[in-house]
Amino acid sequence: MDLMRNTMRIKDFSLVMFFAVVFFVSNLAISTTWAHCDDVIAYGFNEDQNVEIKFTGITIEYHEASGIGGASYWIVNVDKIISGPQPWSNQVDVITKQALAPPWGSVDPDIEEGDKVEVYGKYLQWLVNPERDSITLNGSEDYYIKVSSIDSGSLFGFYGITIALTGTAVAAVIIITVHFIFRNREDHK
Numbered sequence: 752m753d754l755m756r757n758t759m760r761i762k763d764f765s766l767v768m769f770f771a772v773v774f775f776v777s778n779l780a781i782s783t784t785w786a787h788c789d790d791v792i793a794y795g796f797n798e799d800q801n802v803e804i805k806f807t808g809i810t811i812e813y814h815e816a817s818g819i820g821g822a823s824y825w826i827v828n829v830d831k832i833i834s835g836p837q838p839w840s841n842q843v844d845v846i847t848k849q850a851l852a853p854p855w856g857s858v859d860p861d862i863e864e865g866d867k868v869e870v871y872g873k874y875l876q877w878l879v880n881p882e883r884d885s886i887t888l889n890g891s892e893d894y895y896i897k898v899s900s901i902d903s904g905s906l907f908g909f910y911g912i913t914i915a916l917t918g919t920a921v922a923a924v925i926i927i928t929v930h931f932i933f934r935n936r937e938d939h940k
Contacts, residue, residue, distance in 0.1 A: 804835030804874040804886055807899050810866050811842065822849040825896060826883070827868060836874055838884040845870050845896050846887040856894025869899040 808827040816823040824844040847858045862868060872886040872894040888894040 802835055802874050803872070804838075805833040805869070805871040806835070807831045807833065807867060807869050808843075810862055810864055810868055812864060813862075814844075816849065820850045822846045824885075825862070825868075827870060827896075830867070833869075838874070839876075840883050842883050844883050844885045845872065846885055846889065847896060849887075849889065851889050854890065854892045856888035856891060857897070858888065858895070859897035861898055862896065867899045868896055870896045872896075 806829050808829045808831075811826040811828055813825050814823065822844075824846045826842055827845050828842050829838060848855065856872060859868075870886060872888045873890050875885045875887055888896065
């Protein structure tokens with residue numbers, strides 16, 4: 752009878768620990784999501800299109816300027832907003848040069864189609880194409896488009912994997928510890 756009680760206690764304890772870990776990870780995910788909503792609330796309804804934006808994304812295609820005053824730009828599929836407004840489209844035009852007065856930001860010469868890039872520039876809605884928002888590197892030498900070293904992933908990318916592995920490891924250690932405690936109790940009877 753004691754063995755059944757101990758087995759039930761282990762199962763109950765394991766179940767409680769499992770739900771505690773799930774609750775902790777869920778709360779962390781929700782609070783992280785809520786923290787990112789501040790950017791959308793702050794900029795999403797801002798009529799001033801002259802704000803800065805920083806994001807990561809994947810380069811789709813490069814367009815060289817055609818004609819006088821034309822813009823050269825990368826079409827970039829936005830992956831993750833680091834700061835600034837949320838563009839209304841997943842694809843944006845990142846203007847790298849145009850017949851406008853300096854200062855201009857920097858362009859990584861090694862960028863190729865399909866590269867993960869980080870972009871920092873001025874957000875201007877529909878400058879080049881009415882179907883996509885535009886980000887220009889004109890206006891500051893600090894602006895840039897470069898091959899990214901940031902793993903943008905989804906909200907649960909690197910951090911989610913880290914949290915899941917940590918939670919799994921903690922739960923495994925607790926379950927193994929409880930198992931050995933009860934096993935040693937049985938051996939000493």
